[in-house]
Amino acid sequence: MGRRVFDKATTPVILKIDQPPCILHMIRIRKSIRLKVIVMFLLVGVLPMVGSSLYLYQNSQEALENDAFNILGRLVDQSNRAVEDTFQEAGQVLLLTSHNPAFVRYFNEPEKRQEWLNEIQKALGEIQGLFQGSLREACLIRKDGKELGKVVNAQIFPAPDLDADESDQIFFKAGLAGNRGEVYQGEPYFSEDAREWVIPFATPIVLPDGKKVALLHLELSLSYLKDILSERQRGWMGIGDLFIVDDQGRFLTHTDPRIQTLGKLNLPNALDANSSPGWRRMIQEMVDGKIGFQKEVIKNRLSYVHYQPTMTSETSNIFWSTGTVVPVDRVQASADSSDYL
Template sequence: MRRLLLLVLAGAVALLAVGTGAGLAGHANALTRQRQELMRRATEQSQVLNDYFERSRSIMLITAQNPAFAALYDLPGTRDERIRSGGAVLRQANDAMDYLEKLYPGRIGEACFIDAAGAENARVVRGERAAIDDLSPDESGNPFFRPTFALRQGQVYQARPYVSPDTDEWVLANSTVVPSRDGVNHAIVHFEVTVESFREEAAAYGTGPMFVVDAQTGAVVIDTAQPQRIGAPLGAPTEHRFAGVVSGWKQSGQLTIGGRLAAYQRVDDTPGNANHWYAVALAPSPTNPLTGVGALAIVLVAVSLLLVAYVVAALWRGQLVLVRAANTDALTRLYNRRRLTADLTAGLRRATDSDPLLLILCDLNGFKVYNDTFGHPAGDALLTRLGGTLAAALAGRASAYRIGGDEFCVLARPGPDRISATIDTTVRALTERGDGFAITASHGAVLLPTEARDAAEALRLVDQRMYEQKTSGRVPADTQTTNALLRALHERDPQLTERMARTAELAGLVSDLLGLSAAERTRVRQAAQLHDIGKVAVPDSLLKQVPPLEPSDWEFIQQCPTIGERIMAAAPALAPLAPLIRSVRERFDGTGYPDRLSGDQIPLGARIIATCSALAAMTSPRAYAPARTTVNALAELHRAAGRQFDPRVVAALTEVLAAIGTDDRPELRPVTPHPA
């Protein structure tokens, strides 16, 4: 699998290299082509403007060479006298200016013949010739007036854009002095070309956004996409993208503005031209990393990335499996010693005296005998079962570990009120009983950081406490003796053994509910397992006889408790159970046997066993009666409460059954028989 993943990864890297290379090449080529196209457009537009300015200069000089303009000053008299007497000369001058409209149809604002004193000699506006009385007496305030009279003959002044007072349009003035024989600048001729005509000229020779930008301010003088309307501001006053960068521009160049590629070319600066402009070509849309990248390159990169992601995910999953395997016991699927050490170290950092970390170490008792008796496969199966039971019992509340052999650990933060309950739950989960065997658990517990400050000290202390309990004799000969007795009884009457096992399970739960100590609960449970042991002395024919019994037979049956007592007393390890077994057939009202004890005279453990035994018997099939339902049996116990059974015990058993649940079948929910 790893070799396959490496091959897939190598293929993915190769595809990625090919796709990336193709994509980068396509991207670079697309940007190069776009820059070249923009530069071509900017250069072309700059030349269009150069040509337009040059044409205007040439026409202006040709117009001024018309002899009518100089001839007016050859006439005698004052300026007013020459105007009024020079009809033919003025007609020729007006014809010359009117001809400009034919050269620039619809683009001329006005054309004027202006005296050095500022008065107009003639004026034509869109083909309309001004009457003598309508001529302006003073044009000296116009922006072109003084700069033009400062020129030498043969030069042209081209003014910056202004609003024509005659047409209200944005215009550029072209003006020059009228040649004279005496070399004195007596008058000038000028004509206005609309800015809109410049825009139309530029728009006619290009595609895409084009701008004419003032080289001094960065203001957009002409936007080829926006007509220059009468009454509107010049150009694009809201366009400020060039204001901060134009000062650093050279004769030509390229740049990026707002994510768009752009190219600029300076319009030629010529003597007398007050306009210093750049022609700027701007890409129609911003560039991005995918500009020029072909579909094939994208597909190759996408496929390679998917393959890389697959390989990474597979390797990550493999790594997780390795990490999980390194931290998990292969047999029980619980965490192992490595994980315990890590979790213990981390838990110690967070634990406090008010919220301690509980470490429990358990070692199984009887497992070696079980392993030797039933074989290692059965032993492995038992360890797996116990591990699963432990994990389920602690689910969501603690972490369980198998640290080797038959040793289990638990880490929990149960809070001060749940420490004992957590220990009891752990020990119960690691307890298993069956025909001919009993598995219990010796344990040690440590609270951290109260009793230890580091992981090594905690493990040493909990191990010491566990072995102290294991060697203290808490699981001694009583277990072995109990197993032997139960084995003998099981060989004779398996059903009786099963009923006693159910009795023991219920008695343990009722004892816990009634608040008996751990030692008392253990005695009650053991006594319940053996409470009918005296029946080993009763003949089979009598045990299976259908009631009613003969008086002599009944007298024999009533000897069972005392026989059981003697059997217990014969085994020193089981002697503490003898009083309970003797009194298990006493009745709460004092009519029982063998001692006719009543009420609290009967040991509480015996009262618990009697009630649980009756329920187990009624819900099991017998030779003389079919099994009852749990509900029916409980009803019978409640009817007999106060006479045969202790009402408090009956109530506790009812609560236990409600807690563990029943399905109202003839038997309780299955309970595993426990010999000890």
């Protein structure tokens, strides 16, 4: 083939045409509009959605916290009422039993004393049956301190085993000092007969002429309080612990099985259970009879805590406090916060 030769006249020429300024301006406007649309979409659509989600999430956390505090408040309040109702029932049973004619006739009819003593022992046994095994002892003590009849753990004590002098017991003088129809509730103590910590109740036996001749006495086991708290604890999925502290800072009972009071000669010191500042602050305020409702770091875990005084008796100067501790993460785990994201 021959060599192709391009003539200058036929060689293609590429022309460079400058765009008019108006076209460039329109392109810039389109880019600017696109950017503005994107920005407006973010401002009007995405960002408010994110903000709303964060707002709802924050509100949900506040609502969860308020619900937790409300539940803890009801939990402690119901526990207190159950304990107070138990004490009131013990006092009512004691007064009702003291109205049994056998107690007065035992002193007014010496010739039938054994007959009336049998009736007294029967009445003491019936008291224990009313408390489903939580009553450890019921007894009649003469005003000089001699036990006349006693039932311990549903067993009647024979006469040779009765104590000759109970007048040195704390409840004795205080109970005998009361008037007809009054019940004394004393501080818990370790019962040698029951071999555990008990709460004493006592009321005087008064003859028709007003003479005080004896003291009717019963002992309620501290372990019964644990049953009361454990039942309330199970009502809220068993989360957290419930416990009662006395005015000396001792655990009277605790739902944690590792903290035992049954069979111990000394009640455990609540301050020894944990060294964290939040725990020690809470226990001190409970001892001081204050009401608390806040978050504290307990055992390196942020926890909800609530505590309030327990009314033990209108006639005694006994001050207890019921408290609960629930880790925050265990409460939050029960709620699905992802709905707000």
